[in-house]
């Protein structure tokens with residue numbers, strides 16, 4: 017596919033102009049006639065019995081149209097584990113629990129009404145750390161599971177593990193073994209567009225909901241169940257996705273506020289919109305999970321890895337979201353980043369009375385790549401091998417099958433590491449307090465199977481004007497899916513990308529898709545689009561057998577009038593016209609076996625009209641295809657299964673300077689090298705790489721949701737710091753390695769998440785190289801660096817005094 | 821309790837009734853239908869609501885509408901040229917890839933427009949200073965800086981004191 021017209025060339029994304037003009041409509045901008053504004057009353061305790069809820073004052077406020085609680089609405093269970101409720105009854109388990117909600121004619125009245133709701137609580141002792149939650153006799157966050165069986169522990173019943181080889185033997189045989197404990201923090205996705213939805217029911221009880229979701233079809237299933245709970249079984253639920261101001265994983269679950277909007281719309285018979293403000297977004301939306309990790313890795317005398325042992329504990333918070341399946345992705349780096357023959361993995365999740373957590377970009381991968389790659393540098397030091405060299409000696413290669421059973425088809429890890437080292441001038445002399453570090457990544461590159469179908473469908477619809485409308489059920493949330501999809505369709509059908517329009521995502525018109533996660537959007541959509549395009553071409557070419565000769569001869573007639581001297585070449589048109597000898601190029605249909613005469617090319621729109629307008633044989637072309645990637649649903653307890661059709665690799669490197677007086681870390685420059693399979697649109701690809709890396713920098717150095725006894729202490733951008741343009745004032749060098757993956761559309765792999773996976777350990781390793789201190793807890797704040805520097809000075813002073 | 825007020829937005833005067841406490845952002849979005857101005861925080865922290873007040877970038881979420889009565893306000897919609905053409909700055913953001921989810925984009929473009937008006941050939945450091953109040957969660961800012969550089973070139977000030985890296 018080297019002769020691509022559009023693929024591989026930088027091109028502005030199709031939605032860019034409207035966004036630049038301020039014309040794009042987000043949930044914030046949607047208005048429906050008669051629309052009410054919903055507002056949620058959140059818990060004021062982390063763990064408490066609900067004694068009484070008095071809504072009478074709120075109900076009397078003029079402008080209020082409904083006040084609902086769990087006591088006057090049907091129970092709606094939500095969440096992947098069915099352990100959560102749209103509205104809470106009997107007890108609250110976290111500060112943000114939804115105890116009541118209001119619908120009013122404007123947002124101010126709704127807010128006032130929420131303040132008028134009185135809730136009486138009886139506080140209960142809570143559990144706020146892993147140790148508290150796992151202690152004997154700890155208060156239980158949930159007394160019963162979703163089926164009503166009594167629970168005796170706060171540990172979730174989900175089990176994730178992996179055992180391969182013989183760890184004990186391998187550990188004993190290792191020349192060097194290094195152990196360590198690492199932790200990561202709660203991170204907020206910090207989408208610039210806050211969460212919200214708009215729910216509306218028609219007179220038959222069919223629901224339309226505009227939602228900030230990445231899983232329109234799984235959400236449709238969830239909301240359909242809610243309709244059943246509301247006494248509306250068998251009604252249609254239509255999920256529509258407007259433009260989204262970022263999602264980064266927040267759209268992988270359905271949320272209580274969405275069900276509350278549905279309940280309020282049902283109660284009032286009016287459209288209801290709920291829109292979180294920034295404080296609500298920080299305090300009441302699930303952040304990325306924190307993790308505590310114990311790790312040990314060993315190598316032989318030559319630096320070949322002998323074993324890896326990883327134990328993870330995660331504070332799940334009060335309820336289960338898909339975030340509770342982070343360990344499914346942790347398995348990738350744990351078992352398969354570098355060649356390591358003996359692996360042991362175990363992950364446990366624990367309920368606490370902290371805010372419950374959910375997915376974010378990278379989905380468990382950064383949480384374990386952080387310890388693996390930090391610890392690997394420690395191992396390199398123990399073995400007196402250069403960290404880059406150690407990594408190269410253990411580099412993954414195409415054709416290998418990893419302990420998890422991942423079948424590595426293409427793998428550009430070696431090239432990524434080499435590019436990173438080269439661009440960082442690895443091994444060069446540096447100024448004092450400057451250092452370099454690197455870290456690598458593996459991630460799913462061909463979707464990630466965590467559901468029984470991991471596929472997605474595309475419908476192509478051609479109109480009389482040669483326009484092609486594309487329907488795909490996945491979600492554009494800013495990442496550039498629509499750019500990749502429109503370029504793919506244009507390439508496959510030989511038309512200009514501006515002839516291709518991507519329809520809004522709507523479960524009512526788009527074919528099923530499992531959701532836009534696991535960096536799968538472009539991989540699945542473009543593969544499905546290529547299959548659909550193949551079908552469309554077959555239909556067009558079959559019909560062209562009949563209509564093409566007539567159109568070409570009309571062309572010839574006209575051409576001869578315009579060019580009286582023209583002599584048409586002798587050529588048997590009838591013999592050349594065969595369905596399998598047509599081609600689409602430059603918006604025209606041509607015959608491969610015909611001379612390149614201008615009249616032997618027919619514009620696609622004209623051809624489509626001729627196919628359409630032919631009496632009873634007329635047809636309009638539509639084609640659809642469903643693409644299911646070749647992968648297996650792993651056995652999570654055993655941690656085995658080839659979960660993706662291909663795997664993405666990458667490496668990042670950082671050069672940093674550490675101020676030993678303040679503990680401040682200044683990034684001098686960074687390199688990100690990614691095995692992307694094939695570059696579809698260099699501009700949007702670079703956007704994903706830069707943006708991912710920047711979130712990685714935030715994760716490494718700045719971002720942390722702080723809590724005290726379950727209460728979130730920093731619900732604002734002032735107190736929760738995401739990188740601004742000032743923090744990002746160092747050069748970032750990007751390098752894209754093309755490995756032409758056989759499973760990928762044009763050879764491309766998924767690229768959405770890898771950008772932030774290895775950033776933190778690359779920076780931490782550079783800090784160690786610069787000043788010799790290793791930080792094991794993210795984020796790496798100046799205070800932590802200073803403390804570590806002080807400890808190191810104290811230790812070396814102690815050493816000096818104790819040495820005679 | 822609402823008061824009559826005449827706002828000068830994008831070169832047109834509109835007289836409307838607004839509450840004394842009404843924020844400029846709400847009046848722009850809800851009363852005038854200018855939804856291109858985005859609310860990312862409502863607190864002066866993110867810059868997504870940036871509009872120009874007599875050419876200077878301000879946070880519309882922090883301003884009371886009555887207080888800017890009669891003063892020239894420009895929103896993202898007001899940047900479009902004749903025939904609805906994107907302004908050079910808008911066009912540069914489109915072409916240089918400075919846009920992903922687009923939620924920060926109107927505010928970014930307003931800040932960049934004000935910068936280039938005051939300083940037609942800014943250095944990268946000056947671009948950073950001008951955009952430090954505009955948060956973006958998607959792009960990592962690199963392509964935003966490239967967009968502003970490209971806009972400076974488009975505006976006919978190609979000579980730049982600092983070479984692009």
Ligand code: FES
Pocket residue numbers: 858859860861862863864865866867868869870879880881882
């Ligand atoms: S909305 Fe005004 S600064 Fe964020």
Ligand code: FES
Pocket residue numbers: 208261262494918919920921922923924925955956957958959
């Ligand atoms: S493009 Fe999404 S926040 Fe900037």
